[in-house]
Amino acid sequence: MLAQPRPNTAVNDEHLDLGRLGNFIGFRLRRIQNQLSSAFTGTSIEHGLRPGEFSALAVISANPGLSQAKLAREVGLDKSAAVAVVDDLERLHFAERQRSPGDRRRHALYTTAGGEAALEKMFATLATVERDVLNVLGPHDLQILSGLLDRVYDSCFRK
Numbered sequence: 001m002l003a004q005p006r007p008n009t010a011v012n013d014e015h016l017d018l019g020r021l022g023n024f025i026g027f028r029l030r031r032i033q034n035q036l037s038s039a040f041t042g043t044s045i046e047h048g049l050r051p052g053e054f055s056a057l058a059v060i061s062a063n064p065g066l067s068q069a070k071l072a073r074e075v076g077l078d079k080s081a082a083v084a085v086v087d088d089l090e091r092l093h094f095a096e097r098q099r100s101p102g103d104r105r106r107h108a109l110y111t112t113a114g115g116e117a118a119l120e121k122m123f124a125t126l127a128t129v130e131r132d133v134l135n136v137l138g139p140h141d142l143q144i145l146s147g148l149l150d151r152v153y154d155s156c157f158r159k
Helices: 019-023 025-046 053-062 068-075 079-091 113-134 139-157
Strands: 095-099 107-111
Touching (some): 053 079, 053 107, 068 079, 068 107, 079 095
């Protein structure tokens, strides 16, 4: 049986009531992430990157010599998926594997000059996308939001 509309309530096409979904942070974070991601996807596709490959490239750039296992953990991929991502980044000449000098059994990951150049362009686009979406927040609000997100992120991924 379909739920009947409550009497004397009008549907506001501008701002729908999320009902109980509004009580769940994950739902709202996912919707925001979807908005930010869709606005950014065109730029990453221009560089030949599939979703997730930008994040992997950025993490490699920030952590030269990173192992594939640590990359997989940080970007939320299983190890075989991370291998495929690194294969694609090598194919695009954005990253490269080198034998780790400390452990010849593992590869150390590095970005190439081309990878760094692509990151510069993509980060510039990402900054514009976020600025356009987050313009409702002031500098203090952004600092608080960033701190809260860091705490939640650490709780989820850095236990």
